[in-house]
Amino acid sequence: MLQFSLWKKLLIWGACVLGILLASPNLRYAQVEEYNDASAALLAGAEETPELLAKSKQWPSFLPSSLVNLGLDLRGGAHLLAEVHLDEVYSARMDDLWPSVRDALREKRDVIGTIRREGGPVDELHVRISKPEAIAEAVAAVRALARPVVSLTSAGHTDIEVTSTGADVIVSLSEAEKLSTDQRTMEQTLEIIRRRVDEAGTREPTIQRQGTDRVLIQVPGIGSAEELKDLIGTTAKLTFHAVVGRTGDKDARVQSRQILLPAADEPGVYYILEKTPVITGDQLVDAQAAFDQNNQAAVSFRLNPSGGRIFGEYTANNIGTPFAIVLDNSVVSAPTIRSHIPGGSGIITGRFSVEETAKLSIQLRAGALPAKVTYLEERTIGPELGQDSIDAGRIACFVAFAAVLIFMFLSYGLFGVFANIALIINVALIFGLLSLIGATLTLPGIAGIVLTIGMAVDANVLVFERIREELKSAKGPARAIELGYERAFSAIVDANITTLIAAVILFVMGSGPVRGFAITLGLGIITSVFTAIWVTRLMISMWMERRRPKTIEV
Structure with missing residues (x-):
């Protein structure tokens, strides 16, 4: 086992050198981070200012520049726990369903008479017919609109339930559809928040679901929780409505098919709009x-082909009438349609600053949050606290590292020196792999590295103790070393596989900091086995070939 072919030697040392190169950018973290940001900005077409060019030359381009991402507890940042109001989605579904229900009942007008939408709970649609004796025909007509629920756990169920009370047809979502809608809403909320945060250029955010209706958001490197809330706290829901009228009375009575919304830029002014929008932000493809023509900050938008066709037809048929652009339940603009607007593009004007238009365009591009979000918990973690964590973790690593190095040298002499060199390579390999996969290092992750440092010498201790036993049997140095590695191999593999299984379970079942600990522990186990079985043995083999000692002392 002490004989290594040339290709094996090159492969082992090559892996070590590659790991050290991948880990090296972390020694100049701030410098390489500025280099990466400047390079990304130049690649995106930013103006080549002297400062940007200087930063882009701070690190050699031929060297790796991937860094270990620092978690919230190390870098500082913002923490939010948000609640998603799922009941608002049910209300929106009822509004979307109303045109289909209306058209289905109109086809039966000669039997059921006239129809009118009535008020009711937010998750129900109430429609009154003028001929109560024909309520069964009305229910049957609406029930025909039901569709199967697309879900593995809800096979055989339909999406709506239709009942009647007197002259009212009552439409509601089925329980199976509510469960499916909740799941889709939470997935959409997570994706939209992630896209908004990513568009702002933040690194390695943690965005995950908690419970049935909550979302945990942790973004390292952002200034404050308020800044994060400004970015993701609004729904940025864009709709276009027909204007019925305008009033100064905020308590003005409106019909059930209408809504009363305030003007964003005109205090005391309210618009009466058709409740069902002509088009929605779901048909938006770019913002x-x-x-604008007066050189005021604005937001330009473009609709998809379907939205563009509807927008074009509506403007062609309603020339001379006002058209409201509604953003987050306030009318930002209500221009009069002067001519047909083909192509599905337009511009949103208002009293925006340049910063507000940039933020609004990010929110519109990412899409509208499907429901209102409220914040149950918010924290801002300052960089000073993060630096304290880094310093404490660094001290812990250095103390553990020094203690292990001294122990190995005092216990095993020259062989302990070989183990110490392998341990240094092992730590470099851990950081190299963390940088390669873009993992996030948290305070528990540092604990995992400290634990790995202590565990890394276990394999070497097993081997060296076994070599001592073989030397007592009067075997030669080379044979004793071979038998030591051969007979300790199974114990090394067994011990590390069980720990690796525990790390995998922690990663799969855990979240946040627990996963950070599992990642560093798992990678540390892999690199520890590699350095103990191959790197240390290769160093001992090369020493034996050069010195050819008659006796050795472990």
Whole structure:
């Protein structure tokens, strides 16, 4: 086992050198981080200012530049726990369902008479017919609109339930559809929040679901929780409505098919709008910060082909009438349609600053949050606290590292020196792999590295103790070393596989900091076995070939 072919030697040392190179950018963390940001900005087409060019030359381009991402507890940042109001989605579904229900009942007008939408709970649609004796025909017509629920756990169920009370047809979502809607809403909320945070250029955010209706958001490196809330705290729901009228009375009575919304830029002014929008932000494909004809900050938008066709037909058929652009339940603009607007593009004007248009365009591009979000918990973690954590973790690593190095040298002499060199390579390999996969290092992750440092010498201790036993049997040095590695191999593999299984379970079942600990522990086990079985043995083999000692002392 002490004989290594040339290709094996090259492969082992090559892996060590590659790991050290991948880990090296972390020694100049701030410098390499500025280099990465500048390089990304130049690649995106930013103006080549002297400062940006200087930062882009702070690190050699031929060397790896991937860094270990620092978690919230190390870098500082913002923490939010948000609650998603799922009941609002049910209300929106009822509003979307109303045109289909209305058209289905109109086809039966000669039997059921006239129809009118009535008020009711937010998760129900109430429609009154003028001929109560024909309520069964009305229920049957609406029930025909039901569709199967697309879900593995809800096979055989339909999406709506239709009942009647007197002259009212009552439509509601089935329990199976509510469960499916809740799941889709939470997945959509997570994705939209992630896209908004990613568009802002933040690194390695933690965005995950907690319970049935809550979302945990942790973003390292952001200034404050308020800044994070400004980015993701609004739904940025864009809709276009027909204007019925305008009033100064905030308590004005409106019909059930209408809504009363305030004007964003005109205090005391309210618009009466058709409740069902002509088009929605779901048909939006792009939004960019721009300037209008008066050189005022605005947001330009572009609709998909379906939205563009509807927008074009509506403007062609309603020339001379006002058209409200509604953002988050306030009318930002209500221009009069002067001519047909083909192509599905337009501009949103208002009293926006340049910063507001940039933020609004990010929110619109990412899409509208499907429901209102409220914040149950918010914390801002300052960089000073993060630096304290880094310093404490660094001290813990150095103390553990020094203690292990001294112990191995005093216990095993020259062989302990070989183990110490392998341990240094082992730590470099851990950071190299963390940088390669873009993992996030948290305070528990540092604990995992400290634990790995202590565990890393276990394999070497097993081997060296076994070599001592073989030397007592009057075997030669080479044979004793071979038998030591051969007979300790199974114990090394067994011990590390069980720990690796525990790390995998922690990663799969855990979340947040627990996963950070599991990642560093798992990678540390893999690199420890590699350095103990191959790197240390290769160093001993090369020493034996050069010195050819008659006796050895472990």
